[in-house]
Amino acid sequence: MTSYEPVFTPVPVPPLPSMYDLPSESAAEPGLPDEFHYWQPQLLIQTFRPPAYPLDRVFAAADLNLYYDSLHTRRYKRPDWFGVVDVPRLVDVGRLSYVIWREGRAPMVVVELLSPSTVEEDQGETLRGGEPPSKWEVYESILRVPYYVLFDRMGNSYRRFRLEGASYQELPDYQELWIEELQLGLGLWQGKFADVERLWLRWYDRQRNWIATDVEREQEATERERLRAEQERLRAEQERLRAEQERLRAEQERLRAEQAEQKVRSLSERLRELGIEPDAP
Incomplete structure (x- = not known):
């Protein structure tokens, strides 16, 4: 046995009225502006x-x-x-x-x-x-x-x-x-x-x-500030790298000087072993 199921036809929902559809208290003023x-x-x-x-x-x-x-x-x-x-x-x-x-x-x-x-x-x-x-x-x-x-x-x-x-x-x-x-x-x-x-x-x-709109100008200002801060960070990083390079160059110069001095000492000792005084006139 087949059960009976009623069929309902949906009733169309009318659109919401606008200010142009409704009467106004003042005939000369049809309504306030919409959004x-x-x-x-x-x-x-x-x-x-x-x-x-x-x-x-x-x-x-x-x-x-x-x-x-x-x-x-x-x-x-x-x-x-x-x-x-x-x-x-x-x-x-x-x-x-x-x-x-x-x-x-x-x-x-x-x-x-x-x-x-x-x-x-x-x-x-x-x-x-x-x-x-x-x-x-x-x-x-x-x-x-x-x-x-x-x-x-x-x-x-x-x-x-x-x-x-x-x-x-x-x-x-x-x-x-x-x-x-x-x-x-x-x-x-x-x-x-x-x-x-x-x-x-x-x-x-x-x-x-x-x-640009107000929001876009704010976004542009925020982006400019972000870029300025990034540029400052990069400049600071470059200064740090330059300082580190200067330190490394100074360290290399010191090592070269030490190596040269060590060579001079080794050569002097070798000459003395051969009976030659390196500082003799």
């Missing part, structure tokens, strides 16, 4: 080191209110990341916001990470001429930000725009984003950051070397 919106800007901040400017005159920020209109002081945009040069790195104990009419300089480059709630505005697809103006309009026409980058982390692609005349012109896929004013380039890097392996936006130098 990628923290990690990617941190990588950009850590590698944004334009060699033409001292570090204390370079400022980069993520998710910081950028106030752009002195006549409408409540208006702001909040770029996912932006970089400015020739402004103080620190103001007081750290900026609470970036106020254009006080800083005196607009960002050199802005990066927006595409997300469902902002993709149309980020790409300039919303209706223009409204109040307040969209991000695209602020970056292009009000702040005149020279370079604007959009990164689609889901599609692992990015779009690069350069301000030419009154409007942004998109760079073709084959053209790298090299910013001569900064002596830096921005490209796609496959690697691990924040313990996550994926494709990231990252700054590189003129030799196409990726600018």
Whole structure:
């Protein structure tokens, strides 16, 4: 007799909802940034080191209110990341916001990470001429930000725009984003950051070397210290070997002198045995 075993069909488990799926208390604030919106800007901040400017005159920020209109002081945009040069790195104990009419300089480059709630505005697809103006309009026409980058982390692609005349012109896929004013380039890097392996936006130098992160700089400093200590150990060992060689040379000279003296004594004794006084005139 065959026993009966019921067959159960597994029920698919729905994916966990994200902040884009759930309502927010504020209609104007769809939610807080997800983890990628923290990690990617941190990588950009850590590698944004334009060699033409001292570090204390370079400022980069993520998710910081950028106030752009002195006549409408409540208006702001909040770029996912932006970089400015020739402004103080620190103001007081750290900026609470970036106020254009006080800083005196607009960002050199802005990066927006595409997300469902902002993709149309980020790409300039919303209706223009409204109040307040969209991000695209602020970056292009009000702040005149020279370079604007959009990164689609889901599609692992990015779009690069350069301000030419009154409007942004998109760079073709084959053209790298090299910013001569900064002596830096921005490209796609496959690697691990924040313990996550994926494709990231990252700054590189003129030799196409990726600018080091904080962890990499610490590792490089540790390796330099290890190499310095090893060099010191080798120098000390070389000095010890040189001292030992000098001691051996001195010992050899002493032995040669003793051998020569022994030969002289033996010869003198032999001469005396033959009745010849070796010291006689």
